[in-house]
Amino acid sequence: MTQTQGRESIAAKLVANLITEAGADRVLACDLHSGQSMGYFDIPVDHVYCQPVILDYLASKSISSKDLVVVSPDVGGVARARAFAKKLSDAPLAIVDKRRHGHNVAEVMNLIGDVKGKVAVMVDDMIDTAGTIVKGAALLHEEGAREVYACCTHAVFSPPAIERLSSGLLQEVIVTNTLPVAEKNYFPQLTILSVANLLGETIWRVHDDSSVSSIFL
Numbered sequence: 221m222t223q224t225q226g227r228e229s230i231a232a233k234l235v236a237n238l239i240t241e242a243g244a245d246r247v248l249a250c251d252l253h254s255g256q257s258m259g260y261f262d263i264p265v266d267h268v269y270c271q272p273v274i275l276d277y278l279a280s281k282s283i284s285s286k287d288l289v290v291v292s293p294d295v296g297g298v299a300r301a302r303a304f305a306k307k308l309s310d311a312p313l314a315i316v317d318k319r320r321h322g323h324n325v326a327e328v329m330n331l332i333g334d335v336k337g338k339v340a341v342m343v344d345d346m347i348d349t350a351g352t353i354v355k356g357a358a359l360l361h362e363e364g365a366r367e368v369y370a371c372c373t374h375a376v377f378s379p380p381a382i383e384r385l386s387s388g389l390l391q392e393v394i395v396t397n398t399l400p401v402a403e404k405n406y407f408p409q410l411t412i413l414s415v416a417n418l419l420g421e422t423i424w425r426v427h428d429d430s431s432v433s434s435i436f437l
Contacts, residue, residue, distance in 0.1 A: 236260035248422060250398045250415065251345045251373040268422050269436050270373040270396050273413050275307050277394060278341065278371075285309035287366070289338040293356040294318060297344055304343045304371075314340070316356045329359050336364035346374035347395070350381040357389040367391040375401050375412070382407055 232254070239247060240263055247265045252258065258265045288311040292301035298315055305311045314333025340360045347353055347370065357368045368390055375395035377385075385393050386407035394411045395401070401412060418435070425432050 230260075232257040233260040236262075246426070248419070248426070250396075250419075253345055266422060266426060266432050268415075268418065268432070270398065270415050270418065271304060271307065272436065273396055273415055273418055274371050274373075274394055275304070277411070277413055278308065278369075283339050285311060287337075287339045288312075289314050289333065289335050289340050289365075291316065291333075291335070291340050291342045291356065291360065293342050293344055293352050300345065301343045304341075308341070311341075314360075316359060318352075318355075329355060331359055331363050335360050337366055338364075339367045339369070340365040341369045341371060344370075344372045346376050347372045347381060347385070347393075348376040349378045350384040354384040354387065354389055361389065369394060371395075374399050377401065377405050385409065 236257070240261065245263055247261060247263060248268060249258070249265060250268050251270055252267060255267065258267055285308070288308055290301050290305035290308060290311050291314045292298045293316050295315060295317060298313075301315075302313055305313045312333065314331060314335055317330045317332055318327055319330075342353060342356055342360075344353065353370050353372075357370065360368050369392050370385070370390050371394045373396050376399065382405050386409060390409055392411055393407075393409050394413065396413050396415045398415055401410070421435060422432055424430075425435070
């Protein structure tokens with residue numbers, strides 16, 4: 221029998237039940253933290269990835285593909301970062317590996333990959349307190365990265381995220397508006413991109429019984 225880890229929540233099942241009981245007959249979700257959450261629903265679910273919005277913005281910055289390296293801020297996000305790197309002219313991939321060697325022992329951070337002289341683009345699905353992103357950015361600078369960008373879909377921004385993100389380690393923090401960001405939480409490095417066109421296109425395709433997944437190919 222498989223045993224779950226301590227404090228591992230399955231509250232997503234409760235949310236799925238609440239949405240269904242409220243009368244929904246189809247769900248459109250953006251960048252679920254765990255893709256397996258789709259299995260909790262007893263109604264059809266369309267899972268939309270906001271990567272195209274962020275990729276289009278990065279393309280407009282005209283960063284040379286030879287200078288780019290995509291970075292996963294932890295081992296769990298490697299698949300996401302790899303897919304992102306493939307769309308960015310098959311950019312190389314680096315991984316921040318965090319581990320503890322014992323109880324009450326400080327976390328050790330190692331970098332897998334080469335970022336020296338590169339523009340590092342860190343990719344995650346959300347930024348909460350920004351501890352992981354900022355520690356990763358500090359490591360990338362130590363390893364010789366020229367600039368560090370942070371990209372995510374969901375800007376949760378729990379305190380002290382704003383102080384950490386605006387500390388100067390990050391050239392730019394690129395997020396989408398899947399969650400509203402209060403004006404008091406704006407800072408100079410922040411860029412907020414709209415997912416309205418992406419959601420609108422997805423809704424039209426659902427209505428017309430057309431392919432949704434082809435948007436992301």
